[in-house]
Amino acid sequence: MESSRVIIVGAGPSGLTAALFLTRAGVPVTVLESRTGLYDDPRAATFHPPTMEMFAESGVTKRLHELGILCPRWQFRGRDEGVIAEFDLGILSDITPYPYRLQCEQHKLVAVLAEMLSTSNIFAIEYGANVETVNQTADGVTVTTSEGRTYRGSYVVGADGGRSVVRKSQDIDFAGFTYQERFLVVTTTTDFEQLGFAYSCYVSDPREWCALFKVPGKGPPGVWRVVFPTEPEAAAEDLLDYTNAERRLRAFVPSAEPHPIVHTNLYTVHQRVAATYRVGRALLAGDAAHVNNPLGGMGMNFGIHDAVSLANKLARVLKGESEDLLDLYDRQRRYVANAFLQAMTIQNKRILEEKDPQKRDERMQEMRETVADPAKARAFLMRTAMFEGLRAAEQVA
C-alpha cells in the first residue's frame, strides 16, 4: 500500500480534508505545507449543512459544534431600508440534520483536522516544505521543495490555494477576472444582534454594500466581522487603519461611542476556474482549482466538497478501479464550480452593489416575494445552502 502514498500540497481546509478522507480509506498521505505551522488567518467562517453532513462520521462536525455558533436565520437587508427578507433554514429540517449555518473560523477547522490526522500512522505532515517543482511519469510523481527535499508518490493533489504551484507546474490555465476593489474585513466587539441583525447579513447599498456575520473569536460573546468594498486607489495602510475602519463602521451604524475595532484585513478578490482539475497524476482541489468572492460563504465549503469527492474516487482508483474516476471528478466538480460557485457569487455581489434604482427595487421585491412564498423560499435555500450544486454534480456523467 505504501507505493500508493499520495502527496498533498497545502495544509488548508481542502488539503487536510482530502488527507482525512484518504487516510480513513487506508491510503497513506504526506502533506507538504510551506508555512512553519498551520495558517491562522480567519478568512472563512460559514459552514453550510452539506459540509456538516460530510464531516459527521469522522467526528469533525461534533467538534465544529463545540467551537462554533449556530446561525439558523440570515437576512438580506437594504442599508437604508433595513430587513428586506429573513430566511430561516429551519424549513430544510426534513432533509438535513443541520438546518442552519455554523459560524466558526476556518483556522479552527484546520486545527481540528490536523489533530485528528495526527493519530493516524499512515499520515505525515512536513511544515516549512515550500513545493517548487512537480514532475510526473507513467508510474508516479516527484515533488521537490525550495529547500531541495524530494518526495515521491502515486499522485499529487494541489490544494495549495489560489496561487497554486501545482496548477502552474502543469500549465493549467486559470481564466477569469480580478475585482478592482479589494475587500476590507473589520472585526469589532459591537453587538449587532442588539440592533436587530441576524448572525449573518447581506446589506445592499448603491454607495457601499456590506456583509456582516458573527464568529466565536476567542470565546463568548464572540465578535462581528464586517466586509466592505474599498476604493481601488486607496492605500492599504489607510484602509487597514483602525481609526478609518471605525469611521467606516460608524457611517454604517451610527453610535455615540466608537465601535471597538479588534482587527482589520484586506483581500484581493478574484473569480477564476482552472481549465482542468486533472493532468495525469496531478489533481487540483479547493482554491487551487477555483477562486471567488466571499459573498455567500462558499469558497471553503466548495473546496471541502472537492476534497471529499476526490479522496473517495482516488482511494477507489488506488484499490484497482479505473482512472476514469479521476476524469469524472474533474467533470463533476469543474461543472459546478462554473455553474454554481462562480454564477452565484458573482450574482450575490451584483445584487448588493446594484446602482440602478429601478433594478435595485426589482431585486428587493424579488427577495420579498421569495421569502413570502414557501416553495420559492425552499428552492432558494436549497441553492444557497449548496444542496442544489452537490446534486447537480452527481448528475454529471
Ligand SMILES: Cc1cc2nc3c(=O)[nH]c(=O)nc-3n(C[C@H](O)[C@H](O)[C@H](O)COP(=O)(O)OP(=O)(O)OC[C@H]3O[C@@H](n4cnc5c(N)ncnc54)[C@H](O)[C@@H]3O)c2cc1C
Ligand atoms: C474575507 C474572506 C471570507 C471568506 N469567507 C468564507 C466563508 O464564510 N465560507 C467559505 O466557504 N469560504 C470563505 N472564504 C474562502 C475561503 O477562505 C477559501 O476558499 C479557503 O481558504 C480555501 O481553502 P484551500 O485549502 O483550498 O486553500 P488555502 O486556505 O489557501 O490553503 C492553501 C495552503 O497551501 C499552502 N501553500 C501554498 N503554496 C504552497 C507551496 N508552494 N508549497 C506548500 N504549501 C503551499 C498555504 O500556506 C496554505 O496553507 C472566504 C475568503 C475570504 C478572503
